[in-house]
Amino acid sequence: MIFLALVPQKNLRLAMSKSNSSDAASCTHIMEAVSNGILQGDQPTNFALPLLIIQITVVLFVTRVLAKLFKPFRQPRVLAEIIGGVLLGPTALGRSETYLHTLFPKNSITLLDTIATIGLLFFLFMVGLELDLKEIKKSGKTAVTIAFSGIIVPFLGGIGVSILIKKTFNLGTALAPLIVFVGVPVSITAFPVLVRIMAERRVLGTKLGRMVVPAAAINDVCAWILLAIGVAIAGRSHNRATPAYVLICGIAFVMFMLIVVRRFMDWVAYKVNAQGAVSEIYVLITLVGVLLSAFITDLIGIHSLFGAFVFGLVIPPEGNFAKMLIEKIEDFITVLMLPLFFASSGLKTNLGSINSLKGMGILFLLVFTAAVGKIGISILVGLFFKLNIHEALGLGFLMNTKGLAELIVLNIGKDIGVFDDEIFAILVLMCLILMFFTTPGLMAFYKPARNPVPYTYRMLEGSYKRKDELRILACIYGTKSIPALLNLVEACRVTNNKRLIKLYPLHLAELSERTLSIINLSRTTNQDIASSKLASSDDAIVVAFDAYSRISKVSVKLMNVVSQLEVMHYDVCNAAAEKRATVIILPYNVYQKEDGTFEHVNNPGFKAVNQRVMQYAPCSVCVLVDRGPWSSTQLSNTTSLQKIAVIFFGGADDREALAFGCRLAEHPCMKVCVHRFSPSPGITIDIDNAADLEVEYKRDEEALAPVKSIAIDDNKDSWQAIYYEEHAYKDDAAQSVYAFASTNEFLLLLVGRQNTTLQSRDNSELGVIGDCLANAGPELKSSILVIQQHNSSFPRINIHRVASVSEDLPNST
Numbered sequence: 001m002i003f004l005a006l007v008p009q010k011n012l013r014l015a016m017s018k019s020n021s022s023d024a025a026s027c028t029h030i031m032e033a034v035s036n037g038i039l040q041g042d043q044p045t046n047f048a049l050p051l052l053i054i055q056i057t058v059v060l061f062v063t064r065v066l067a068k069l070f071k072p073f074r075q076p077r078v079l080a081e082i083i084g085g086v087l088l089g090p091t092a093l094g095r096s097e098t099y100l101h102t103l104f105p106k107n108s109i110t111l112l113d114t115i116a117t118i119g120l121l122f123f124l125f126m127v128g129l130e131l132d133l134k135e136i137k138k139s140g141k142t143a144v145t146i147a148f149s150g151i152i153v154p155f156l157g158g159i160g161v162s163i164l165i166k167k168t169f170n171l172g173t174a175l176a177p178l179i180v181f182v183g184v185p186v187s188i189t190a191f192p193v194l195v196r197i198m199a200e201r202r203v204l205g206t207k208l209g210r211m212v213v214p215a216a217a218i219n220d221v222c223a224w225i226l227l228a229i230g231v232a233i234a235g236r237s238h239n240r241a242t243p244a245y246v247l248i249c250g251i252a253f254v255m256f257m258l259i260v261v262r263r264f265m266d267w268v269a270y271k272v273n274a275q276g277a278v279s280e281i282y283v284l285i286t287l288v289g290v291l292l293s294a295f296i297t298d299l300i301g302i303h304s305l306f307g308a309f310v311f312g313l314v315i316p317p318e319g320n321f322a323k324m325l326i327e328k329i330e331d332f333i334t335v336l337m338l339p340l341f342f343a344s345s346g347l348k349t350n351l352g353s354i355n356s357l358k359g360m361g362i363l364f365l366l367v368f369t370a371a372v373g374k375i376g377i378s379i380l381v382g383l384f385f386k387l388n389i390h391e392a393l394g395l396g397f398l399m400n401t402k403g404l405a406e407l408i409v410l411n412i413g414k415d416i417g418v419f420d421d422e423i424f425a426i427l428v429l430m431c432l433i434l435m436f437f438t439t440p441g442l443m444a445f446y447k448p449a450r451n452p453v454p455y456t457y458r459m460l461e462g463s464y465k466r467k468d469e470l471r472i473l474a475c476i477y478g479t480k481s482i483p484a485l486l487n488l489v490e491a492c493r494v495t496n497n498k499r500l501i502k503l504y505p506l507h508l509a510e511l512s513e514r515t516l517s518i519i520n521l522s523r524t525t526n527q528d529i530a531s532s533k534l535a536s537s538d539d540a541i542v543v544a545f546d547a548y549s550r551i552s553k554v555s556v557k558l559m560n561v562v563s564q565l566e567v568m569h570y571d572v573c574n575a576a577a578e579k580r581a582t583v584i585i586l587p588y589n590v591y592q593k594e595d596g597t598f599e600h601v602n603n604p605g606f607k608a609v610n611q612r613v614m615q616y617a618p619c620s621v622c623v624l625v626d627r628g629p630w631s632s633t634q635l636s637n638t639t640s641l642q643k644i645a646v647i648f649f650g651g652a653d654d655r656e657a658l659a660f661g662c663r664l665a666e667h668p669c670m671k672v673c674v675h676r677f678s679p680s681p682g683i684t685i686d687i688d689n690a691a692d693l694e695v696e697y698k699r700d701e702e703a704l705a706p707v708k709s710i711a712i713d714d715n716k717d718s719w720q721a722i723y724y725e726e727h728a729y730k731d732d733a734a735q736s737v738y739a740f741a742s743t744n745e746f747l748l749l750l751v752g753r754q755n756t757t758l759q760s761r762d763n764s765e766l767g768v769i770g771d772c773l774a775n776a777g778p779e780l781k782s783s784i785l786v787i788q789q790h791n792s793s794f795p796r797i798n799i800h801r802v803a804s805v806s807e808d809l810p811n812s813t
Helices: 007-017 021-025 048-073 078-087 097-103 106-130 131-137 141-169 175-187 191-200 209-235 242-275 281-298 304-313 321-348 357-384 388-398 404-415 421-445 478-494 515-524 539-553 565-578 606-616 654-665 690-711 735-743 767-774
Strands: 471-475 501-510 559-563 585-586 591-592 598-600 622-625 642-648 670-679 724-728 748-752 781-789
Touching: 007 321, 048 097, 048 106, 048 321, 078 321, 078 404, 078 421, 078 654, 097 106, 106 191, 106 281, 106 304, 106 404, 106 585, 131 209, 141 175, 141 209, 141 357, 141 388, 141 478, 141 591, 175 404, 175 421, 175 565, 191 209, 191 404, 191 421, 191 559, 209 242, 209 304, 209 388, 242 281, 242 304, 242 321, 242 748, 281 304, 281 321, 281 690, 281 724, 281 767, 321 404, 357 388, 357 421, 357 690, 404 421, 471 565, 471 670, 471 748, 478 622, 478 654, 501 565, 539 724, 559 565, 559 690, 565 606, 565 670, 585 606, 591 724, 642 654, 642 735, 654 670, 654 690, 654 724, 654 748, 654 781, 670 735, 690 724, 735 767, 748 767
Parallel strands: 471 501, 471 585, 501 559, 585 622, 642 670, 642 748, 670 724, 748 781
Antiparallel strands: 591 598, 622 781
């Protein structure tokens, strides 16, 4: 389809005309599509397809290398891509005539521009998908005030600069379109870039983040409306009424899309969500809809990009339809097609044309107007809405974020003749300067303060005596971990409701450059599950926790974190501290299937996230290894007694596992047996600090004393079913536990991560016993819960040799 534009129509008509030979000779050479090969004497760069392949390869290489170089400076990838496009143009490499004539000859630019525009069409379609009109309608007066004040004030400043530009450079452009195409880049906010910056700086969950996101979404919609107005009034018609007709037709088009087309797309989304997959016909309908919408707006006299954007807006964001569409087209558009737009834009940008003091003066004035107007008014509005000075400064820098939208507006203005080369270069450089200083300005003036309510009970040991409220922060990487997690929460729930449970499921997703990541970010919020609009009713995670909350009467508050894997543990630990969690439950990233084989259900990078959470957690941490039977048994619907074992060697983590087991023993369907493993009498233990070991043994005996007394007492009023047994091992403690667990049908095994008689593995989140059980073969049917007590400190010792004492786990608070 895209190669229909291989031959410029103007050149084609000239070539086919019956003019004299001299006129025909002056025509631009028409490039053929495919060569016969270099062995037959054809030069590949003289043919459209080979030249296009070379251009794409060079553009991708340059932009990706620059993105790697800019990453340490916390700059968004779009900045590197824009700079890469500029470097490929006459500003840098394009100074060589040989380079331009070989790699980017003039007769190839039409094809390059056509393909870049097609990529932009579908990118703007995905931008429309990012924005939820229902959420925008519900934006409060705070977001509306921030958005419109942030547009109006700098836009008014842009009017003055536009008048000065017209007089200084003697532009023949009409003043009205010049005002629009200068005012829009000065005043709008780049919504996708803004959300990524906020996520990387962990601002989304703060008060400031909840104010900025809806304001930026409103700003984004206003930007494309202003663009449509600018294109309409910049037309070449000499009839003064023509712009009014164009705008009326544009309004009619938008109303038709919102009223008629939206209902049809609602029906399509309903069919797709009911099927659970997107069939080919619905993908075809959507892609054709994008192209037809773009064609209609181009036919009206508004740029085709506006039509693609509006079509994205009318597709319902609820359910999986929008996500499935993005998954199908995103990589091809953003990875392959979109960089061509930066190359096309860079070929039009010659920063060397800014060669006069008046040009530098206009650049300074534009940067000053955009920065002072946008940042200044945002600071004042922020202070008006009770933000402190640091939050107000952060609001100003965030709302001044620039990105791809500004570059699109400037290129359209250049294409329709609003700018000359120097003004276009000045405006592009202005956007680059403002974009570069957004992240450093935010880091310098705003650091989100997190002051969680202090709390004392950050572990399970001793909590069963106090009858404290149990607060569980459960991390979720995918839907497969939900059944096992809900069973564990159900096992902790006491039917007499004397001990309340509050569950905080935390859905973790990796932040990436993908548009789907931006959609998740822009809709991230913390709400009660009963009123959560975070996801649709078809979202499996929301449905699961909503149903459990209604059935069990457990207080559930679903939260989301979209973050880079390297810093995700900060978000988890902060959430645990803010919610005053007693325990964090982490899913293990390996799942055992019914045939006994194992599969990774999550990104392997989540394993490192688990390890860092266990290192910095402000409370106790559990890792749940689901091996099948535990998740398939519904405790809420069963009356049969389920066997659970606590494996006890000694130490703080084992005492925490014991406390968890005592909690589970209160459930009427739980039969909990504590199995204490000790070295055989003939085995000697070398210790580094006998005094510390003696203290640990004393604490172990104190923790086991009530369990022993109740286990031999027939009157079990405190715990309905708890038993105690002792075992001795000779050589390999882990293998002894494995042999014991394999011969007994336990539904769940509770294990401490580290203990006083086994060497620990600091690089494992499961410890020696947990690793052995988690990696066992299919003959072991039990799931494993590995537990680490908060701020545990005890001597690490080994059998037959002296062990080094590990450092205490650092406390993030």
